[in-house]
Each structure stands twice: as C-alpha cells, then as structure tokens.
Amino acid sequence: MAETSSAPEPEIQYASLAHQGETAEIGIWAFLSTEILFFGGMFLVYALYRQAFPIGFAEGSKDTKFIIGTVNLFILLTSSFTMAWAVELAGTEARRALTVLLLVTAALGLIFIGLKGFEYYEDVWIDHDFPGIIFPMSKPDARANELFWLLYWMLTGLHAVHLSIGVGLVLTFAHRAWRGAYIRYGKPIEILGYYWTFVDLMWVVLWTLIYLPGRNI
Amino acid sequence: MTVPALPELTPVPELAPVTAVENYLTDDMSLRSWLFTLDHKRIGILFIITLTLFFFIGGAAAALIRIDLIDPAGLAPPALYNRMFTAHGILMVWFFLLPIIPAGLGNFVLPLMIGAHDVAFPRLNLMSWYILAISGGLAFAAIFIGGLDTGWTFYEPFTADFTNGHVIMALAAVFLSGFSSISTGLNFIVTTHRLRAPGMTWYRLPVFVWTIYATSVIFVLATPVLAATLLMSAVQRFLHVGVFDPALGGDPILFQHLFWFYSHPAVYIMILPGMGVVSELIPCFARKPLFGYEFVVWSSIGLAIIGFLVWGHHMFVAGISVYSALVFSMMSFFVAVPSAIKVFNWTATLHDGWISFDAPMLYALGFVILFTIGGLTGLFVATLGFDEYVHDTYFVIAHFHYIMVGGMVSAFFGGLHYWWPKMTGRLYNEWWARIAALLIFFGFNLTFFPQFILGYLGMPRRLYAYPPEWQFWNVLSSAGAAVLAVAYALPLFYLGWSLFRGERAGPNPWGATGLEWQTPSPPPKHNFETTPIVTRGPYQYTPEPIPQNA
Numbered sequence: 006m007a008e009t010s011s012a013p014e015p016e017i018q019y020a021s022l023a024h025q026g027e028t029a030e031i032g033i034w035a036f037l038s039t040e041i042l043f044f045g046g047m048f049l050v051y052a053l054y055r056q057a058f059p060i061g062f063a064e065g066s067k068d069t070k071f072i073i074g075t076v077n078l079f080i081l082l083t084s085s086f087t088m089a090w091a092v093e094l095a096g097t098e099a100r101r102a103l104t105v106l107l108l109v110t111a112a113l114g115l116i117f118i119g120l121k122g123f124e125y126y127e128d129v130w131i132d133h134d135f136p137g138i139i140f141p142m143s144k145p146d147a148r149a150n151e152l153f154w155l156l157y158w159m160l161t162g163l164h165a166v167h168l169s170i171g172v173g174l175v176l177t178f179a180h181r182a183w184r185g186a187y188i189r190y191g192k193p194i195e196i197l198g199y200y201w202t203f204v205d206l207m208w209v210v211l212w213t214l215i216y217l218p219g220r221n222i
Numbered sequence: 223m224t225v226p227a228l229p230e231l232t233p234v235p236e237l238a239p240v241t242a243v244e245n246y247l248t249d250d251m252s253l254r255s256w257l258f259t260l261d262h263k264r265i266g267i268l269f270i271i272t273l274t275l276f277f278f279i280g281g282a283a284a285a286l287i288r289i290d291l292i293d294p295a296g297l298a299p300p301a302l303y304n305r306m307f308t309a310h311g312i313l314m315v316w317f318f319l320l321p322i323i324p325a326g327l328g329n330f331v332l333p334l335m336i337g338a339h340d341v342a343f344p345r346l347n348l349m350s351w352y353i354l355a356i357s358g359g360l361a362f363a364a365i366f367i368g369g370l371d372t373g374w375t376f377y378e379p380f381t382a383d384f385t386n387g388h389v390i391m392a393l394a395a396v397f398l399s400g401f402s403s404i405s406t407g408l409n410f411i412v413t414t415h416r417l418r419a420p421g422m423t424w425y426r427l428p429v430f431v432w433t434i435y436a437t438s439v440i441f442v443l444a445t446p447v448l449a450a451t452l453l454m455s456a457v458q459r460f461l462h463v464g465v466f467d468p469a470l471g472g473d474p475i476l477f478q479h480l481f482w483f484y485s486h487p488a489v490y491i492m493i494l495p496g497m498g499v500v501s502e503l504i505p506c507f508a509r510k511p512l513f514g515y516e517f518v519v520w521s522s523i524g525l526a527i528i529g530f531l532v533w534g535h536h537m538f539v540a541g542i543s544v545y546s547a548l549v550f551s552m553m554s555f556f557v558a559v560p561s562a563i564k565v566f567n568w569t570a571t572l573h574d575g576w577i578s579f580d581a582p583m584l585y586a587l588g589f590v591i592l593f594t595i596g597g598l599t600g601l602f603v604a605t606l607g608f609d610e611y612v613h614d615t616y617f618v619i620a621h622f623h624y625i626m627v628g629g630m631v632s633a634f635f636g637g638l639h640y641w642w643p644k645m646t647g648r649l650y651n652e653w654w655a656r657i658a659a660l661l662i663f664f665g666f667n668l669t670f671f672p673q674f675i676l677g678y679l680g681m682p683r684r685l686y687a688y689p690p691e692w693q694f695w696n697v698l699s700s701a702g703a704a705v706l707a708v709a710y711a712l713p714l715f716y717l718g719w720s721l722f723r724g725e726r727a728g729p730n731p732w733g734a735t736g737l738e739w740q741t742p743s744p745p746p747k748h749n750f751e752t753t754p755i756v757t758r759g760p761y762q763y764t765p766e767p768i769p770q771n772a
C-alpha cells in the first residue's frame with residue numbers, strides 16, 4: 006500500500022493533477038448531457054403515446070409490480086447516499102471506510118438488479134407482459150397497453166444496463182480504493198459518483214412514469 | 223476594415239530545425255504501436271485511412287447508381303439499384319462525411335492548434351476509432367451479404383414491415399457508430415475548454431477550432447436522440463410492436479421528427495468543419511487576416527444552434543400542420559444569415575489579398591463557390607410552395623450534394639493537402655494536386671448541375687428508371703461522375719508517391735500562422751518540446767508572397 010499511496014502523476018497533456026481532475030469533471034457533465042438526451046428521446050415517445058392512449062397506458066401501468074419498483078427506488082436512493090459518503094471520504098486517509106462504502110453501494114446496486122430480475126421473471130412467466138413474444142391481446146386497449154410494455158422493457162432494460170456498468174465500475178474502484186489509490190487523489194471517486202447518481206436519478210423518473218399511472222383505476 | 227492591431231509581442235520560441243529528431247511516425251514503427259496508440263496524431267491518421275476506405279466503397283455504390291441511370295430503362299435490376307443508393311447513403315453519411323474532418327483532420331490538428339500535448343481523454347479517442355472501424359465493418363457486412371433498401375433515412379413503416387434486407391444489422395451499425403461520434407465530440411469539447419496553451423484565449427483560437435467545437439456540441443446533443451430512435455426502430459422490427467408502425471398503433475411521423483431532430487443538425491456536422499478548414503486556407507493563401515473574425519466565429523455557433531430548430535423542413539409534405547411548416551420554413555431562412563456572413567467574410571478576406579493558387583486554395587475557392595450554390599438552392603427548398611413541387615426530386619439531391627460533396631469533400635481535400643506536409647513531413651507534387659482540384663470542381667459540377675435541371679423537370683429521386691426525354695441530362699451527370707471518380711482517385715497516387723519520394727517539408731511550408739506550424743514536420747510525439755505561450759490572435763498575415771523553403 007505504501008507504494009501506491011503517493012499522488013499519481015498527471016497524464017502528459019495536463020499541467021497538474023488538479024487540472025486533470027477539473028477536466029474530468031467537465032467530461033462527465035458532457036457525458037451526462039448526452040445520456041439525458043438518449044433517455045430523453047424515449048421519454049418524448051412515452052409522453053406522446055401516453056397523451057394519445059391514456060387508458061391503455063394506465064391499464065398497462067396497473068399491471069406493473071409497484072412494491073418491487075418502490076422498494077428498488079429506496080434501495081437506489083440509499084445507494085446514492087453511500088456513494089455520496091464515499092465521495093466525501095475520497096482523497097483522505099480513510100481507505101478502509103471508503104472501500105466499505107463503495108462495496109455497500111455496489112451491493113445495493115446488485116440487490117436492485119436481483120429484485121429487478123425477479124420482477125422481469127414475474128412479468129414474463131406469470132403475467133406474460135412481453136410485447137411481441139408473449140402478450141395477451143385480451144387485455145384492455147391491447148395495442149396501447151403493449152406499447153406501454155414495450156417502453157417499459159426498453160427503459161428499464163437500458164437503466165439496468167447502465168446500473169450493471171455502474172456496479173462493475175464501483176467494484177473496480179473499490180478494489181483500487183482498498184489498495185490506497187484514492188488517498189491522495191479522490192477525483193475519480195467523485196466522477197464515479199456523478200454517474201451513479203445519474204443512474205439513480207433516472208430510476209426516480211422511470212418510477213413515476215412506469216409504476217404510478219393508473220393506480221387509481 | 224482593418225483588424226484591430228494586436229501588439230506584436232515575442233512570437234512562440236523558434237523550434238529546433240527538422241533534423242533526425244524522433245517524430246510521432248518514427249517513434250515506434252510496429253503495427254502494435256499503431257493499434258494501441260494514444261497519440262491523437264496517429265489516431266487521426268487511423269481515422270483518415272479507415273474513412274477513406276469507406277469513401278471509396280460508398281463511391282463505388284454511387285458509380286453503380288450513375289451507370290444504371292445512363293439508360294432510361296435502368297441498367298441494373300431495380301432491387302440492386304435500391305440497395306446501392308442505400309449503401310451509398312449510409313456509408314457516405316455515417317462512415318465518411320460525419321467523422322472525416324472532425325475525427326480525421328481535427329484529431330490531428332486541433333490539439334496542435336491550441337498548443338496541447340494531446341486530447342483530454344486519449345483512451346476514449348482510441349476507443350472512438352475502434353467503435354467506428356467495427357461499426358463501419360458491420361455496415362459494410364450488412365451491405366455485402368445482401369444489403370437493404372430503406373435508404374439512409376430508414377423511414378417508417380417501410381423499415382418495420384415492408385422490407386426484407388439486413389435492416390437490423392445496418393441499424394446496429396449506425397447505432398454503434400454514434401458512440402464514436404459522441405466520444406470524439408465529448409473529447410474535443412473538453413479539450414478546447416481545458417487544454418488551451420497559456421495565452422490561447424477563446425478569441426485567439428483559429429476558426430477551425432471553433433467550428434469543431436460547434437460540431438462537437440451537435441455530436442453530443444443530437445447523436446443520442448438518433449441512437450434512441452434507431453433502437454426503437456430495431457426493436458419494433460424485431461418484435462413487431464408498433465412504435466412507429468401505424469398498422470400497430472404507432473406514428474410514422476414521430477419517427478421522422480426524431481430522425482430529423484438528429485439528422486438535420488448532422489447536416490451541419492457535415493458542413494461546419496469544412497467551413498473551419500476554409501477559414502484557415504483563405505487567410506493563408508490570400509496572405510491576409512480573416513475578415514471579421516468574431517462574425518465568422520459566432521456565425522458558426524449560430525449555425526449549430528439554428529441547426530437544431532429547422533428539422534421540420536424535411537417533412538413539409540409528410541403531413542405536418544401548415545402552421546408548423548411555416549415556422550420551420552421561416553427558421554430555415556434564418557440559416558442563410560450566418561451562412562452568408564461566412565461567404566461574405568471569406569470574399570472580403572480575398573479582396574486586396576496576395577492570392578496564390580496553390581492546391582489547398584483551389585479547393586477552398588471551389589468550396590466557396592459550390593457552397594454558395596448549395597446554400598442558395600437551400601433557400602429554394604426551404605420555401606413551402608417550391609418545396610411541394612421539388613420535394614423528393616433530383617433538385618433536392620443536387621442541393622445537398624453541393625453542400626456535402628461540393629462543400630465538405632472539397633474542404634476535406636483542401637485541408638488534407640494543406641496539412642499533408644505537417645502530417646507526413648513530405649511535399650506532394652503541386653501540379654498534380656492542382657489538376658486534381660480543378661478536375662474535382664469540373665467533374666462535380668458536371669455531375670450535379672444537370673440534377674438541378676432534372677429535379678426541376680420533375681425527376682423523382684430513388685427510382686431506377688425514368689422517361690427517355692430526361693436521358694440527355696442523366697448521361698451528362700453520369701459522365702461527370704466518371705470525371706469525378708478519376709479526380710478522387712488521383713490524390714491516392716500523387717499523395718502516395720509523396721509519402722516515399724516527396725521532397726522533405728520544412729516546419730512551415732506555407733508560411734502559415736497557427737501553432738501547428740511552429741512545431742517540426744512531422745511533429746514530435748508530444749507535439750511541443752515545451753508548452754507554447756500564445757501572445758497574439760490567429761491569422762496575423764502580412765501581404766507578401768509565401769516565403770519559400772520556410
């Protein structure tokens with residue numbers, strides 16, 4: 006550990022480590038803006054079709070697993086808390102605490118993915134809500150209902166991909182944190198935190214779009 | 223107008239003459255060192271080589287289109303014809319025009335121009351090339367194993383239900399290529415913000431950097447929307463669920479909105495960098511500062527912004543409301559303002575200049591003329607009434623080829639010739655280069671001007687056959703395409719020859735200003751021995767001939 010606890014050298018194109026860190030920060034913001042527009046395209050499609058087919062979307066949403074989705078919401082919010090805590094500890098001597106917080110964050114992410122997988126299992130094998138492959142056309146307003154479920158699968162699927170990448174990154178960073186890589190230079194953890202919080206935030210939006218419509222019918 | 227006199231301070235320190243200094247090419251000659259390089263200059267070269275390959279494949283498809291149209295009945299089978307124009311569109315748009323100047327030339331010169339040692343994220347830069355090479359390979363494979371006939375626009379519901387080509391594979395290729403665009407754009411935005419050398423203020427940046435910056439913003443903000451759209455298209459085709467398919471409850475117009483929300487700004491990705499190159503060439507070969515630098519800069523940013531607000535002009539006859547069509551028409555007219563500012567400023571730069579007609583300058587002048595024709599005919603098609611008449615005809619084809627091929631490809635060749643000595647350390651044969659430049663200009667006009675007439679006469683695009691009375695113009699156009707094919711192939715030979723036999727170039731063969739010329743040709747591995755300190759604005763030219771053997 007002793008040999009890695011010194012501050013790393015900046016890459017050749019940077020004047021200093023601080024310069025490198027600030028640059029990475031602009032980079033992650035630019036990246037998140039592109040991510041927002043990626044999800045944004047689908048949100049637009051969702052918004053237009055929900056406007057066009059309010060009944061079908063409400064009926065579709067009624068069949069989503071509200072409990073699992075909501076539990077997952079709290080799990081991800083908690084993971085963002087541990088992630089934010091980790092960002093606070095990055096760049097300090099608290100190597101052990103940083104590692105533990107990152108591991109807890111990753112574990113919460115994995116629990117989310119596990120619950121989501123269970124939800125997917127129920128969607129497909131119990132309720133047959135997979136458009137195009139297995140979907141009961143006897144459902145009310147079946148075409149619009151199916152469209153809702155298609156957007157459900159695409160949005161939550163993309164979110165799950167993002168989250169899985171996030172878990173992989175957090176685990177990698179936890180390994181490095183254990184070896185003392187972030188004692189002198191904590192910026193990478195902060196950048197990781199931006200990404201993790203973004204993925205969490207997307208779930209807050211998705212949760213309202215997917216689980217809430219039609220709860221009162 | 224005179225440019226505000228900037229204090230003539232100590233220039234960048236003179237650098238060692240090009241002797242046996244290790245440069246970025248000779249540093250490590252192994253193939254492995256190229257495939258795993260993080261050097262922006264090598265990555266730029268990798269892009270240029272890869273994209274040139276796709277350019278010639280896309281060009282071959284265009285050649286088949288023009289051969290087919292020699293005969294009114296069509297020489298190729300209709301299905302093949304449809305696959306050829308689709309292949310041409312997909313390869314040329316996504317695997318040549320979009321990335322060639324930003325990721326190719328831009329990668330090489332942008333960090334040099336701002337006095338940086340590399341881009342901000344070199345690994346991301348290399349990843350961008352790999353993604354582009356893989357996605358391009360995938361697109362080529364989709365075309366090679368049977369192709370698709372959707373056109374490059376993948377319009378719905380045709381793409382969903384009525385075609386049997388390798389659509390999903392092509393959609394995947396384009397989807398994937400978007401990650402390359404985003405990576406490159408993100409890298410350049412951050413690089414321009416953070417890695418400018420001391421003293422390199424925003425208003426001292428060469429216009430090329432500004433235009434690449436504007437382009438990068440479009441890359442980052444527009445590409446993800448295309449990605450989402452194509453993903454939905456592919457899923458729809460795979461699962462037969464109606465996102466855009468009206469038979470299944472979807473809305474095909476929505477697809478067009480989303481597609482053009484990306485693809486219209488993408489048109490500006492295909493012209494802004496060209497404008498940047500030309501803004502470098504004209505001051506250098508007219509030996510004058512760029513006229514109205516701030517106006518050229520802000521008109522570039524203006525184009526990038528207005529570019530996001532005009533997508534509806536592709537849909538005038540698609541069934542959008544007449545009121546939104548009016549607004550889109552008006553917004554499209556606004557595009558003419560920044561475009562005209564640029565053309566006037568380039569012209570004013572030429573005025574009273576010490577003009578020399580070297581090959582890069584010939585390309586730059588060709589660009590200005592062809593871009594002006596393409597831009598003015600853009601006003602024609604932005605007019606609702608006229609567009610109803612010429613929509614989906616060869617008039618539109620001619621219009622956008624004047625911008626994309628006449629403009630962008632000319633600018634690419636101009637830039638390639640201009641920076642060739644910097645990239646390779648060799649000079650090319652000036653006479654052959656001038657002949658090629660003139661041939662491209664001549665061949666281009668012969669190919670595409672008749673298409674304006676054909677479009678005006680009513681010849682629809684995307685059809686393999688046509689009434690015999692239009693044969694004259696079609697044969698002219700095909701003859702022009704043959705000239706163009708020769709002209710595009712010429713640089714392969716004389717530039718290739720110069721690689722091995724060309725005269726050694728000095729650090730600054732054009733007597734140009736700009737930091738990229740202050741470093742040896744070819745530049746050392748990390749661009750500058752010491753980080754340059756910038757004390758003056760760009761284009762500080764004096765009206766005298768280009769110094770020889772600089």
